[in-house]
Amino acid sequence: MIVGEVMSKKLHTVTKSDSLKKAQDLMVTHAIRHLPVIEDRELLGIITESDIRGAFIDQGRTSGKAKSGNIEIRNPSKMKVNDYMTRNPLVVVPETHIEDAALMIYKNKIGALPVIKRNKLVGIITIMDMLGLFVDLMGIIHSSSRIDVVMGKHPKNFEKVSSIINKEGLNIISVGMAPYLKDTLKQIYFFRLDLCETKKVVEKIEKAGFQVISSMD
Structure with a gap:
């Protein structure tokens, strides 16, 4: 942005x-x-x-x-x-x-x-x-859910995770990024979604080989 x-x-x-x-x-x-x-x-x-x-x-x-x-x-x-x-x-x-x-x-x-x-x-x-x-990114005011995923910086990783979320019929409201201090080749992506249950999509993201460090319904 x-x-x-x-x-x-x-x-x-x-x-x-x-x-x-x-x-x-x-x-x-x-x-x-x-x-x-x-x-x-x-x-x-x-x-x-x-x-x-x-x-x-x-x-x-x-x-x-x-x-x-x-x-x-x-x-x-x-x-x-x-x-x-x-x-x-x-x-x-x-x-x-x-x-x-x-x-x-x-x-x-x-x-x-x-x-x-x-x-x-x-x-x-x-x-x-x-x-x-x-505040908007964190979904503090609006009712929303969030999934925080660690992934490599190559665009294909973002596209893959986004595709998994979309295939579950979930709407991505916004995405934020922050450095991942444990590995400079990776970043944390904060996916803010319309209010939903995240358990199922988190399992699919992890099955695809990505690390989910936090999720919030």
């Missing part, structure tokens, strides 16, 4: 001259935490909920020995996105594999990746999009 199949295409953005208040209001209204900063659809940066919080860390300190001794109160309507956004953020393209995007998010401890094509912003993928994909 690639980023272009999962990313959010309905974008909420700001410009560098917009105020922090506008950015904050957009985040609250649309229940989001990240706003790409653009100019003519070209990505300039990204501003996040934590960037806006950070802008007010110093609020309440005295304003540099001001004669009046008044407390400095920052006005978000006068504070510009340009001064607080993250420039040159990490990005992906629509063709980036989901696994690679997830690894970038994990390694860099970020919450979202803008998606660009020909230097233009075309979408955004967030950690919540990734979580939603995982």
